[in-house]
Amino acid sequence: MHNVQQTVKNGCLVxxxxxxxAACQQGGKSANTNTTASPATTSTKAGDxxxxxxxxxxxxxxxxxEYFKAKKSELEKRQQAIDNELKANVRALxxxxxxxxxxxxxxxxxxxEGETAQRTLMEKQQQLEAKRQxxxxxxxxxxxxxxxxxxxxxxxxxxxxxxxxxxxxxFSYRAGASNILYKDESLDITAPVLEGLNKANEGKTx
Numbered sequence: 001m002h003n004v005q006q007t008v009k010n011g012c013l014v015x016x017x018x019x020x021x022a023a024c025q026q027g028g029k030s031a032n033t034n035t036t037a038s039p040a041t042t043s044t045k046a047g048d049x050x051x052x053x054x055x056x057x058x059x060x061x062x063x064x065x066e067y068f069k070a071k072k073s074e075l076e077k078r079q080q081a082i083d084n085e086l087k088a089n090v091r092a093l094x095x096x097x098x099x100x101x102x103x104x105x106x107x108x109x110x111x112x113e114g115e116t117a118q119r120t121l122m123e124k125q126q127q128l129e130a131k132r133q134x135x136x137x138x139x140x141x142x143x144x145x146x147x148x149x150x151x152x153x154x155x156x157x158x159x160x161x162x163x164x165x166x167x168x169x170x171f172s173y174r175a176g177a178s179n180i181l182y183k184d185e186s187l188d189i190t191a192p193v194l195e196g197l198n199k200a201n202e203g204k205t206x
Contacts, residue, residue, distance in 0.1 A: 051168030054189040058174040064194050067153070067201040071146050078142065082135045089128050097121055157200050161193065 062068060100117045103109050109117065162170070170189070173180050 052166065053169050053171070054167050054187050055171040055173045055180070055183060056193050057188060057190040058172050060190045061194060061197075064198075065201075066198050068150065071150075075139075075143060075146065078139060082139060086128075086132055086135070089131070093121070093124055093128060096124070153197070153200070157193075157197055161196055 100109075100114075100121060104114055158170070171180060172178070173183055
């Protein structure tokens with residue numbers, strides 16, 4: 001089972017990056033006629049015909065979006081619980097196998113008893129593998145549900161956010177993992193986006 005934190009960075013934040021970019025396409029169509037002031041300086045002056053661009057820092061979102069942090073913690077706890085349960089099952093099976101080996105070496109088992117014990121151990125091993133796969137599938141489904149929920153929250157928020165700001169493009173930025181080679185920090189709208197996301201989350205339940 002892969003690490004949750006890595007999943008969050010490579011999975012959930014990919015969702016964020018996609019949502020940030022896709023939700024701004026509709027707003028960009030009317031950018032030429034909208035001169036409303038924004039919290040970040042854009043690449044064009046009011047009244048210019050060019051596109052208006054901004055970006056959101058994903059590292060800051062990961063660190064300060066309360067809903068994201070809470071769900072990430074839940075996923076990590078769920079993974080740890082699964083790992084602990086499977087490790088306990090493995091230890092129990094290993095102890096049973098060791099006891100069988102000890103009794104076999106001491107000639108305490110008949111051939112029939114030995115064959116029966118071997119079959120039982122193999123069946124338990126197969127059952128444990130099936131359990132591992134089942135728990136892993138349940139975890140991935142839970143993770144996918146979180147991704148879908150996060151995507152919806154981002155889409156819903158950005159539709160409202162961009163309806164006012166009228167950005168043509170809102171890019172995502174992440175240190176060391178971005179195609180953006182240079183960024184003008186005056187175009188950073190992470191703070192108002194985070195403020196809006198956290199406020200929107202205050203009125204929602206899990």
